[in-house]
Amino acid sequence: MSEHDHHHHDHDHSELSETELRVRALESILTEKGYVEAAALDAIVQAYETKIGPHNGAKVVAKAWTDSAFKKALLEDASKAVGTLGHVSRVGDHLVAIENTPGRHNMVVCTLCSCYPWEMLGLPPVWYKASPYRSRAVKDPRGVLADFGVSLPKETEIRVWDSTAETRFLVLPMRPAGTEGWSEEQLTELVTRDSMIGTGFPRTPGAPS
């Protein structure tokens, strides 16, 4: 597990960095040994780039806003409920949906690494995986929310879910006011990634996206 000093700077963009060289070398080793097909690595990257993302979670949230039976099923067993939606990518086990209410706001973190509901939200953003969020979310969630420009009434309970096992959490944000009669498709457009992590709210009708 030796680690070379890698404090070297990008002095020339035409030159590969130490990290890039190391990645290329490892890829050569793994493919030459016959462990992985090079084409399969390309296909994995392509699958992540095209198949997963917050659009999957947004569909689930919009459905829950418009269909109370689905919402009930989602809160009881999210993996099972999402599995009934043909248009959403396949979901794994142990997904848990947690509902925001006027009295309680939910927020999700992984203090130990970077656990995140990939099938619902895609790969996590850098801030989710970085030290400031991981260290502060459990101790000072209001301060963290302020970093996102989010403030909550001081009496609102803030529940932080630390993803310490293979359960994965999806926040079901509150449906924005002024969306009465909106279709599921219209509502989907209001659901942001951060509103499903608990570090933001859905867009409000008429606000720029």
Next chain:
Amino acid sequence: MNGVHDMGGMDGFGKVEPELNEPMFHEEWESRVLAMVRAMGAAGAFNIDASRFYRETLPPQVYLSSSYYRKWLLGLEALLLDKGYISKDDVAAGHSVAPAKALKHGKFSTADIERIMVRGKFGRAAPAAAKFKAGDRVRAKNIHPATHTRLPRYVRGHVGVVERDHGCHVFPDTAANDAGEHPQWLYTVVFDGRELWGPDSDPTIKVSIDAFEPYLEAI
């Protein structure tokens, strides 16, 4: 292990800085590292708990100063070296010079992609009845395993309430060391902010972890 990865409650890391319109990958090599980790894991070279453990065992100064995917790269290299899938000579040469080792699930090919786009299953049959139920008050044990654990330091010794159980799951503490799955009951346990952070803490905060049964004791 009591590593720097266990950062819940630490101070001094500064503000959270969201990036507007963040790309999925900031550099192309990051996507290659992700793909190699996923492929080698699916081929049976290691499980997810071992891959986490190898990132945690990076030297603290390296862990804190490396980007996310750089940590993945360093952890992957160390893991493959330790398990004998690659050799130091391979790494020094930048290509394969030593014989390959058989993989549990064989070569990872494009036919395997679908399989890895759905999460693995971690639920297992219960070897024994659950010790706790929703509503029970429990204490997170004051334990400090030197190897992989998913019991964060900031809850150890503190009292919380069991909120739900998730059935029995693979136990990361043993799975990470190739010591078997030893399925354990898994519970969401909720702690009051003041229990964790003292009387001056914001009284509206509640924090939960998902705790395996061996992490908990009845009170």
